[in-house]
Each structure stands twice: as C-alpha cells, then as structure tokens.
Amino acid sequence: MTVQQKLAILADAAKYDASCASSGSKRAGNGKGIGHSDGTGICHSYTPDGRCVSLLKILLTNYCTYDCVFCVNRVSSDIPRARFTPAEVVNLTLDFYRRNYIEGLFLSSGIIQSPDYTMEQVIEIARSLREDHSFGGYIHLKAIPGASAALIERAGTFADRLSANIELPTQQDLVQLAPEKKVTVIEGTMNQITERKAEIDEDRRRHRSTPRFAPAGQSTQMVVGATGTSDRQILSTASHLYDSYKLRRIYFSSFSPFPLGDARLPQAAPPLVREHRLYQADWLMRYYGYNAAELTTDQEPNLSLQKDPKLTWAEAHPEFFPVDVNAASREAMLRVPGIGYRNVTRILRIRRYHRLSMDDLRKLNVRVKLAERYLIAVDHLPHKQQRLIGSPKPVQAEQLDLFAGVSAFSGQL
Amino acid sequence: MNSSALRQTILIEPTFEAWREAVRPLLSAGISPEFIDLADTESGATESLFATEPPASTGSGSQVHVPRSYIERATVVACHRDAARWNLLYRLLFRLQSDRNLLKLDIDDDVAEFRRLEHQVKRDLHKMHAFVRFRKIETDAGEHFVAWYEPAHRVLELAASFFAERFAVMQWTIMTPDASVHWDPSEKQLAFASGVAREHAPKTDDFEDLWRTYYSSIFNPARTNMNAMRSEMPVRYWKNLPELHTLPKLLTEAEGRVETMISRQPKLTAASFVPGDHSLPVLQEAIHACQGCELYRCATQPVFGRGPARARLMFIGEQPGDEEDRAGEPFIGPAGRLLDTLLSEADIDRSSTYVTNAVKHFKFTERGKRRIHENPRTSEIFACRPWLVAEIEAVQPEIVVCLGATASKSLFGSNFGLMRERGKVLASPYAERVIATLHPSAILRATDPERADQMRSMLLSDLNLASASLSLRS
Numbered sequence: 016m017t018v019q020q021k022l023a024i025l026a027d028a029a030k031y032d033a034s035c036a037s038s039g040s041k042r043a044g045n046g047k048g049i050g051h052s053d054g055t056g057i058c059h060s061y062t063p064d065g066r067c068v069s070l071l072k073i074l075l076t077n078y079c080t081y082d083c084v085f086c087v088n089r090v091s092s093d094i095p096r097a098r099f100t101p102a103e104v105v106n107l108t109l110d111f112y113r114r115n116y117i118e119g120l121f122l123s124s125g126i127i128q129s130p131d132y133t134m135e136q137v138i139e140i141a142r143s144l145r146e147d148h149s150f151g152g153y154i155h156l157k158a159i160p161g162a163s164a165a166l167i168e169r170a171g172t173f174a175d176r177l178s179a180n181i182e183l184p185t186q187q188d189l190v191q192l193a194p195e196k197k198v199t200v201i202e203g204t205m206n207q208i209t210e211r212k213a214e215i216d217e218d219r220r221r222h223r224s225t226p227r228f229a230p231a232g233q234s235t236q237m238v239v240g241a242t243g244t245s246d247r248q249i250l251s252t253a254s255h256l257y258d259s260y261k262l263r264r265i266y267f268s269s270f271s272p273f274p275l276g277d278a279r280l281p282q283a284a285p286p287l288v289r290e291h292r293l294y295q296a297d298w299l300m301r302y303y304g305y306n307a308a309e310l311t312t313d314q315e316p317n318l319s320l321q322k323d324p325k326l327t328w329a330e331a332h333p334e335f336f337p338v339d340v341n342a343a344s345r346e347a348m349l350r351v352p353g354i355g356y357r358n359v360t361r362i363l364r365i366r367r368y369h370r371l372s373m374d375d376l377r378k379l380n381v382r383v384k385l386a387e388r389y390l391i392a393v394d395h396l397p398h399k400q401q402r403l404i405g406s407p408k409p410v411q412a413e414q415l416d417l418f419a420g421v422s423a424f425s426g427q428l
Numbered sequence: 429m430n431s432s433a434l435r436q437t438i439l440i441e442p443t444f445e446a447w448r449e450a451v452r453p454l455l456s457a458g459i460s461p462e463f464i465d466l467a468d469t470e471s472g473a474t475e476s477l478f479a480t481e482p483p484a485s486t487g488s489g490s491q492v493h494v495p496r497s498y499i500e501r502a503t504v505v506a507c508h509r510d511a512a513r514w515n516l517l518y519r520l521l522f523r524l525q526s527d528r529n530l531l532k533l534d535i536d537d538d539v540a541e542f543r544r545l546e547h548q549v550k551r552d553l554h555k556m557h558a559f560v561r562f563r564k565i566e567t568d569a570g571e572h573f574v575a576w577y578e579p580a581h582r583v584l585e586l587a588a589s590f591f592a593e594r595f596a597v598m599q600w601t602i603m604t605p606d607a608s609v610h611w612d613p614s615e616k617q618l619a620f621a622s623g624v625a626r627e628h629a630p631k632t633d634d635f636e637d638l639w640r641t642y643y644s645s646i647f648n649p650a651r652t653n654m655n656a657m658r659s660e661m662p663v664r665y666w667k668n669l670p671e672l673h674t675l676p677k678l679l680t681e682a683e684g685r686v687e688t689m690i691s692r693q694p695k696l697t698a699a700s701f702v703p704g705d706h707s708l709p710v711l712q713e714a715i716h717a718c719q720g721c722e723l724y725r726c727a728t729q730p731v732f733g734r735g736p737a738r739a740r741l742m743f744i745g746e747q748p749g750d751e752e753d754r755a756g757e758p759f760i761g762p763a764g765r766l767l768d769t770l771l772s773e774a775d776i777d778r779s780s781t782y783v784t785n786a787v788k789h790f791k792f793t794e795r796g797k798r799r800i801h802e803n804p805r806t807s808e809i810f811a812c813r814p815w816l817v818a819e820i821e822a823v824q825p826e827i828v829v830c831l832g833a834t835a836s837k838s839l840f841g842s843n844f845g846l847m848r849e850r851g852k853v854l855a856s857p858y859a860e861r862v863i864a865t866l867h868p869s870a871i872l873r874a875t876d877p878e879r880a881d882q883m884r885s886m887l888l889s890d891l892n893l894a895s896a897s898l899s900l901r902s
C-alpha cells in the first residue's frame with residue numbers, strides 16, 4: 016500500500032476528532048531544525064465543513080481491538096485498514112511542515128496489542144521528530160487510557176499537548192457503547208497527566224532548565240448525541256473534568272453522520288446546533304462565570320436549540336436585570352445578552368473617565384437591540400414592559416429590584 | 429472656514445519610515461492635521477509640495493510626545509492599503525500631544541478607526557502566516573522553497589520574521605506583487621527586493637498531491653458548511669492554495685462519502701434480541717426472532733448450541749453448515765463427525781460438553797443446487813456475539829475451546845493471530861480460560877495430505893490440553 020493510500024485511510028479515520036488546535040505553547044526556533052510555535056495557533060486551511068486544518072491529524076493505525084459502537088474504527092467495522100510506519104509519519108510531518116501546510120502533528124491511534132504497546136509506538140514518532148530532526152513545531156499526542164505512568168511521562172516530554180478522550184458523557188453510556196472502556200481508567204490517565212504537569216511546573220519554577228511537560232496542557236473529546244444523555248448531564252461531566260484535571264478544552268463532537276429516522280438513536284434534534292449550544296455553554300462556564308447547573312434545569316435538561324444559553328438564562332432571571340453598564344461589576348455585565356467578554360473589558364476601561372451612552376455601546380459593536388432591555392446606560396432605562404418579559408412577579412417587586420439589583424449583584428456572581 | 433483650500437499635500441512612499449520623516453517637522457512645528465494632506469506617492473520618493481517652507485506653526489516648538497504603544501500600533505496600521513491611513517495616523521499623533529490617554533478611548537472615532545485598520549492588517553498578517561505555500565525546487569545550491577503570495581495589505585515585512593524563525597535552516601523566498609524577501613540559512617538575514625509577477629514563481633510541487641489527499645480525507649462531508657469555510661478563508665485566497673484546486677470534485681463526491689459513512693455505522697446487532705434471562709431454554713426460544721444481521725434472511729433457521737447446561741467444557745465453532753442449517757443442530761456434518769473422532773481420541777465425551785457456533789445462521793452462496801459455505805464478515809461475527817456471550821454466561825464452562833479463526837476473533841478481537849496463539853490457555857474478556865485451535869474443517873479442506881496430518885495433530889494436542897486442564901481442576 017502506498018503512503019498516499021495509507022494517508023487517505025488514516026486521515027479519513029481521524030476526521031471524527033474535532034480537536035485541531037495548535038495554540039497554548041510557545042517555542043522559539045532552535046536553529047537546528049525546522050519549526051517554532053508562537054503560542055496563538057494557526058489554521059493553515061479550512062475544509063468545506065468549516066473546520067480548520069492546523070495539524071496533520073492522522074491515526075498511526077486504524078486497527079483497533081476495541082468495539083466502541085460509535086466509533087468507525089471499532090473492531091467489528093468492515094473498513095479498509097492500514098498502518099503507517101514511524102518513518103512515514105515523521106517524513107509526512109516534515110514535508111508538509113516545510114511547505115507551510117501545517118503547524119505540526121496530531122497523532123492518535125487505534126488500540127493495537129495493548130495500551131502500553133500503542134502508546135510506545137505513538138511516542139516513538141514524537142521522539143524521532145524532536146530528537147532525530149530537532150523538529151520545533153507543535154505535537155499533540157493522544158494519551159492512550161490505561162497506558163503506564165512512565166509512558167505518559169515520556170509522551171509529555173515530547174508533546175505540546177496530550178489528550179485522553181472521555182468519549183461519552185457518563186459511565187452508563189460507556190457500558191452501552193464502549194464496553195472495553197472505563198471512566199475510571201480514562202480519568203486515571205487524565206489525572207496522571209495533571210499531576211505530572213503540576214510536578215514539572217513546580218520544578219520549572221525553581222530550575223528553568225527543567226524540560227517542559229505538555230506545555231499546552233491537556234484536552235479531551237466527548238461524542239454527543241449517540242445516546243439519550245441530556246445536556247445537563249454533559250455539562251455537569253464537563254464541569255467536573257475542567258475542575259478535576261485542569262483541562263484546556265473539551266471538544267464536543269456530534270455523532271456524525273446523523274442518520275435521520277433511525278429509531279435506535281434517541282435524539283431527533285439537529286445535532287450541529289446542539290453541538291454549537293454546548294460550545295456556547297462551555298464558553299459561559301469557562302469565561303463568563305456561569306455554573307454548569309444554572310444553564311439547564313431539571314425540568315428542561317437540554318439547552319434550547321432556538322436561543323443561546325446566555326439569553327435563555329437572562330429570560331429566566333428577570334430579577335437580575337437591568338444591569339447598569341456604568342456601575343455594575345464585571346461578573347454582572349458578563350451576563351448581559353449582547354455584550355461579549357472583550358466589550359466588558361473595554362467598558363470597564365472606558366467608564367473610568369467617561370459615562371457610557373447607548374451610542375457609545377453601538378460604537379463598541381454591542382448588540383444593542385438584544386442588550387437594551389437588560390441594561391441601564393447614561394441615557395437609557397429599559398421599559399418596564401421589556402424587563403417584565405417572562406417575569407411572573409408583580410410590578411412593585413420588579414421596581415424594588417431596579418435599585419437593589421445592580422449594587423447587590425456587584426461582585427456577587 | 430474652508431480648510432481644504434489651505435491644505436498642503438505631501439506625497440510619501442508607502443512605508444512607515446517615509447511617513448515618520450514627513451511628519452516629524454510638522455509635529456515639532458505643531459502644525460494642525462487639518463492643514464495637511466498626506467498621500468501615497470504613485471512612483472517613489474517622498475516629495476513635499478510645500479513651496480519652500482512648511483505652513484505657519486500654530487504652537488511653540490514644544491517637546492514632541494510619541495508613546496511607544498502608538499509607534500507599535502501605527503507600524504501595523506501603516507501597512508494598510510487605505511489611502512486615508514496617513515492622515516489618520518498624523519491626526520492621532522497630533523491629538524496625543526494634548527491628550528495622552530487618547531488611545532484608551534475606544535469610542536473616539538479616530539481611535540475606533542485606528543483599531544479597525546489595525547485589526548484588518550493583523551488579520552491579513554495572520555492569514556499570510558497561514559496561507560503561504562512553498563514549492564520546492566532543486567537548484568545548484570540545493571533545495572530552495574519558493575512561494576508566491578498576494579496579501580491584501582503590505583504585510584510582507586511584518587510577516588517575514590515569522591518565516592525566518594520557523595524555517596531558519598531552509599533556503600526560501602516569498603514573492604508578492606509589491607515586494608519579495610529571501611532567506612539564506614548561511615547568512616541568516618532577510619533580504620528584501622522588489623515585487624515579482626506570479627509567472628516567475630514555480631508552478632507546482634510533487635508533494636501537493638499528498639497534501640490534497642490529506643485535505644480531502646480529513647473533511648467530514650456530513651457536515652458541509654461552505655459559509656463557515658468562506659468566512660475564515662475568503663475566496664480571494666483560494667487561487668494560491670493548492671488544496672483548493674480540487675474543491676468542486678470534493679463537493680460533488682461529498683454525498684457519496686456520506687453514504688459510505690452511514691453504511692459503516694453500527695448495524696443492528698443481536699443485543700436487542702437477546703432476552704435478559706440468560707437461561708438456555710429462554711435463549712434458544714428467543715433466537716428464532718433474531719434479525720441482528722442480514723443472515724437470517726437466507727438461512728433455514730438459527731442453530732443454537734447443544735449440550736448440558738452445566739457443561740465444564742464448551743466448544744465454539746464458526747457457523748452452521750448446510751446439514752446443520754437443515755437439521756437445526758450444530759456439528760452434525762462432516763466437520764462434526766471429524767470432531768467426534770478427535771474428541772474420543774482425546775478422551776473427551778462429547779455428550780458432556782456444550783457445542784455451539786460463533787455465528788448462529790448459515791451463510792452461503794448458491795451455486796446451482798448446492799449451497800456453498802461463505803465466511804462470515806467481521807461485522808456479522810460481532811453482531812452475533814451477544815448470543816455467544818449469553819451462552820457462555822448461562823453455561824459458565826471452566827474451559828472454552830475456540831475452533832478456528834472466527835470463534836477466536838469473536839472472543840479476542842479481529843486482530844487475533846490464531847497460529848501464533850493456539851495451544852495456550854488464554855484469558856478473554858468473556859471467559860477466563862480459553863484455548864484457541866484449528867477448526868476441523870480446515871483439516872478436511874487441506875489439499876496436501878502431509879499438511880492435513882500436521883493440522884490434525886495440532887488440533888488433537890490442543891484438545892488434549894483442554895482435557896488435561898479440566899482434569900487438573902477437578
């Protein structure tokens with residue numbers, strides 16, 4: 016089989032992994048080999064699915080001993096199989112990199128023989144790139160759940176980022192769809208990465224010469240929509256993973272393609288919108304100070320497909336608004352629909368010497384039409400009618416909130 | 429007052445340095461921007477249209493204040509192709525003299541415009557880092573990587589250091605219509621030169637085929653979203669990107685690829701047909717309703733295992749054959765008769781063992797009146813596995829013997845190497861002690877008698893191992 020044929024099979028097999036980021040790691044050129052990372056990540060191309068091509072994202076092999084129902088590479092699937100030699104992967108990476116096609120390599124693999132054996136094969140390629148070719152580009156390695164701690168440590172010395180895929184949101188989902196995988200094993204591997212990284216970071220504070228360990232941290236991926244698990248459960252798992260393992264990112268990947276009308280799959284919802292909403296919720300959790308639990312309710316455990324989660328929350332919490340852009344805390348302003356993270360920072364900077372009007376907000380590209388009923392500006396008070404949308408409270412109580420609201424919420428949320 | 433009548437035009441080369449030279453005397457003379465019009469020269473050197481002396485100064489020759497943050501950002505804005513940028517830059521600089529916090533005032537119109545231009549240039553710079561494509565040519569001096577690129581703004585100079593750091597050990601050249609830059613790894617410095625037309629750049633690179641293969645394979649056709657693609661990678665960049673040369677073909681093929689992807693999704697497995705109660709009579713009754721794969725359509729009936737419910741030894745074959753399919757019993761054809769012979773040689777009483785198959789329906793192709801056995805596919809083996817696992821749970825044998833590759837794959841996965849692993853007691857996720865060995869029909873099919881003998885003795889020795897393992901435990 017030619018390298019080109021292998022590439023077609025093993026890139027196709029890797030296309031379900033949503034992650035392609037090359038950010039979070041700065042590495043100066045080393046003068047001996049090609050490559051550097053400027054920390055921001057670069058998308059070298061975009062494919063017709065709107066996704067970025069940043070790394071050469073391939074599997075070492077799509078042979079796999081596991082039988083995960085949602086995965087195309089499962090042992091029981093009738094697909095063409097292939098396996099790269101380490102030299103083939105190394106040369107492809109270098110040749111693509113020299114032509115400025117890519118930022119580096121994202122290498123994953125089906126499980127062959129054992130987790131340790133698979134991990135060793137993956138590490139060997141990263142080692143060769145770094146040691147034999149002084150490659151300074153970005154390397155993202157899949158950490159194979161269940162691989163030994165020594166191998167995880169070694170992987171982290173060559174890789175910028177490691178990721179162990181959680182695969183599915185709950186243990187029950189795994190039992191149902193990925194019988195060989197266990198949450199405890201996957202999280203065990205995540206924990207090894209977290210602890211090792213903490214150790215090395217500690218050492219590096221004392222001795223700058225200590226070699227780095229996965230400087231771009233770790234991420235994970237969760238397949239969404241393959242089971243009936245609710246967004247509430249998914250966000251709770253996500254929140255747990257962020258807190259416990261200091262993940263940089265969680266990627267949500269819609270089960271794809273979504274065969275409509277198939278009775279065995281529980282969701283009838285358009286999966287791409289759902290995936291988008293989960294990313295929005297994820298963003299709110301990481302940058303906007305929302306808790307996983309407040310984005311959905313027990314009565315409505317899934318995110319709205321029609322409205323983004325920030326607006327949904329705002330409509331359900333009229334008591335929180337209006338927020339005065341000239342007085343409210345950062346945390347309170349972050350909750351106003353139509354004002355984004357960067358604009359909150361700008362508003363905080365500007366209002367030290369200037370009281371903001373609606374026109375000013377327009378100049379900052381605040382989505383004023385959406386935001387106006389939730390905020391107070393120097394020349395604007397929302398109409399009661401607008402504020403009362405969705406509120407079951409009597410008018411009087413609402414009026415009290417107008418005054419209690421803003422100051423009481425400062426610094427509180 | 430009509431200020432335009434009083435405005436003086438100064439033509440400058442499109443570089444930040446030229447602009448600095450031009451405005452330095454204006455600023456120290458305190459000349460208000462409303463009297464000045466700074467414009468790009470068509471052809472070259474900076475020329476002032478002042479008759480002999482600059483317009484009358486309105487302020488004293490006070491100390492000029494130029495914050496570093498302004499310089500950094502203005503260097504970027506200067507690369508913009510908007511003709512109005514020079515006046516904007518001077519207006520801001522002039523206003524900074526009396527309002528040092530001006531740049532923090534994002535809602536000021538000049539500052540907002542400054543930010544907008546800066547953002548556009550930075551985006552173009554970032555896109556240049558991303559979209560330059562080198563083509564390798566061989567020269568007397570060795571490998572030379574050459575790219576031709578059309579940035580939206582004049583960002584080559586800003587972009588060059590990125591490539592110098594990244595490709596320090598390569599000899600490379602980037603050409604644009606405005607300017608070009610060359611890097612020689614031995615000299616380690618950037619050499620700028622004039623612009624180059626597209627025709628002078630290399631036309632192709634052998635590696636681009638591989639790159640296109642990658643690009644087409646990594647794209648998920650089930651999620652086609654051309655708007656997202658266009659917004660991140662505007663169409664004007666496409667013609668210099670080799671991976672986009674096959675885009676139309678890629679899009680026409682997308683639908684077919686989605687169908688392939690759907691066909692590779694998990695089919696029905698038997699799991700939903702296997703009752704929760706794993707007792708043999710219940711299972712045997714239920715299996716007649718199984719439609720866990722397509723094999724039920726052609727076979728006469730499913731063939732369930734036979735043997736005592738508490739057998740200590742379980743044999744798993746491949747699938748029923750022609751005779752088994754008609755009778756509904758496992759291992760009664762030619763292979764079954766050979767198994768009987770071998771079992772008695774190994775001192776095993778077949779009636780005390782449980783005998784079943786990995787796949788419960790007969791798979792065949794019809795040739796005239798004969799039905800010719802066909803190997804089950806991997807997906808069929810795994811679709812049927814829930815029945816086998818249920819049988820193992822029901823019987824709880826001490827030893828499981830897999831006869832042949834199909835049964836072994838079912839318990840060990842499809843990469844299992846039978847000849848490498850046979851003759852050992854192995855552990856599978858589904859049974860603690862498993863011995864994998866040959867299928868009797870392999871001996872029947874062997875054309876070389878010597879080979880047949882060899883295989884027969886292998887199978888017999890593995891059966892002896894099973895028998896011995898049992899006696900050891902009793």
